[in-house]
């Protein structure tokens with residue numbers, strides 16, 4: 001199935017299936033040295049019925065408060081297999097299934113919180129994905145994001161531009177995106193925003209207005 005920007009979804013799924021076994025080892029490095037406490041920052045603000053989009057291997061699972069009802073989707077069955085193992089190890093109940101962030105298989109206004117971490121850099125059409133997150137959020141519901149974004153330093157931006165020459169054709173990984181702009185344009189109220197590490201990491205808490213349409 002092609003995505004809205006023409007990228008081949010099957011090819012991306014195979015990419016993430018192939019990289020699933022090495023993902024946790026690689027991500028551990030970035031969690032420790034670049035992303036800081038972003039997983040705890042995001043998950044601690046989740047309440048009620050929570051959807052995590054592109055949940056990957058479930059690296060956020062341990063950070064959710066007890067009592068949230070968690071649903072997770074991802075494009076890659078191999079990433080989801082690892083997430084299922086984590087769910088069992090943690091003794092939690094999580095509804096995990098295969099799904100595409102561009103067209104979420106949930107009715108309008110079904111969740112109190114939508115979470116997405118370090119995936120809007122990898123989802124082909126990030127604006128469409130954020131529009132879908134907005135659709136499935138209840139009015140007044142909260143969007144929680146963390147990702148690596150375009151740096152505020154020109155030198156780092158030059159490096160990111162070079163990196164993308166390799167990473168976009170290889171696995172669809174973008175380094176110069178800014179989800180905040182789409183979140184703002186889609187009518188969310190930004191409640192909290194933090195940016196650090198040369199402006200490369202940004203995390204957001206935003207609210208879907210209570211009076212808005214789906």
Ligand SMILES: C[S@@+](CC[C@H](N)C(=O)[O-])C[C@H]1O[C@@H](n2cnc3c(N)ncnc32)[C@H](O)[C@@H]1O
Pocket residue numbers: 012016027053054055056057058059060073074075076079099100101102116117118119122123124
């Ligand atoms: C860099 S990993 C991040 C995983 C996880 N969110 C984390 O914080 O560690 C990117 C994830 O996005 C998923 N992904 C990419 N495109 C997707 C799409 N269109 N729909 C759903 N998941 C997608 C990949 O399968 C992969 O698991």
